[in-house]
Amino acid sequence: MDRISWDEYFLRIAYAVSARSNCVRRQIGAVIVNDKIITSTGYNGTPMGIPNCFDGGCKRCNSDGPSGANLDECICIHAEENAIVFAARHGSSTSGATIYTTNKPCLGCLKKSIQAGIRRVVYAEQYAYTKSVEEVYNWLVEESGIEMSNIVRKLIAHMKWIASRKHWFIPPEIGQISLDACPANRAV
Numbered sequence: 001m002d003r004i005s006w007d008e009y010f011l012r013i014a015y016a017v018s019a020r021s022n023c024v025r026r027q028i029g030a031v032i033v034n035d036k037i038i039t040s041t042g043y044n045g046t047p048m049g050i051p052n053c054f055d056g057g058c059k060r061c062n063s064d065g066p067s068g069a070n071l072d073e074c075i076c077i078h079a080e081e082n083a084i085v086f087a088a089r090h091g092s093s094t095s096g097a098t099i100y101t102t103n104k105p106c107l108g109c110l111k112k113s114i115q116a117g118i119r120r121v122v123y124a125e126q127y128a129y130t131k132s133v134e135e136v137y138n139w140l141v142e143e144s145g146i147e148m149s150n151i152v153r154k155l156i157a158h159m160k161w162i163a164s165r166k167h168w169f170i171p172p173e174i175g176q177i178s179l180d181a182c183p184a185n186r187a188v
């Protein structure tokens with residue numbers, strides 16, 4: 001029987017987590033895993049006790065500024081940092097863990113992941129960096145030895161295959177990759 005890998009298993013759970021995001025800009029989910037056990041989850045949005053981003057909680061996100069502008073005024077916590085902070089809050093070790101995240105972490109979340117002792121990052125979608133940030137980013141990945149895995153193609157193929165059977169909604173930007181890549185599709 002053809003079944004999904006552990007990486008796909010946890011990454012799909014990260015997509016389920018992203019559905020709880022309250023940010024008007026983008027929906028991201030992250031899952032921290034130690035020895036195949038989920039020790040923390042996080043999605044992006046405003047801090048606890050603050051009105052949700054979609055209720056106007058974050059002025060920057062609700063402004064019509066372009067993507068990436070005024071990020072230092074954004075009060076939304078990123079999915080990855082939320083997962084790391086919740087692990088701290090509830091006393092779960094992140095040392096040696098893997099973080100599964102729907103989007104490649106930003107530089108800030110990469111720094112925090114390294115400092116939290118996370119050794120592997122598995123992500124699906126890309127994140128837009130400027131050229132200079134990308135250089136620092138790649139240097140940091142290399143120096144720290146953190147492992148980056150992008151499993152988007154296989155994941156999307158499987159998600160589309162399942163979606164076609166379960167009538168799930170798949171965003172159009174994800175829907176552009178051909179179903180032919182899906183091993184599960186060939187198995188049917």
Ligand SMILES: [Zn+2]
Nearest residue numbers: 023053061076
């Ligand atoms: Zn927001």
Ligand SMILES: [Zn+2]
Nearest residue numbers: 058061074076
């Ligand atoms: Zn914001």
Ligand SMILES: [Zn+2]
Nearest residue numbers: 078105106109
């Ligand atoms: Zn981030």
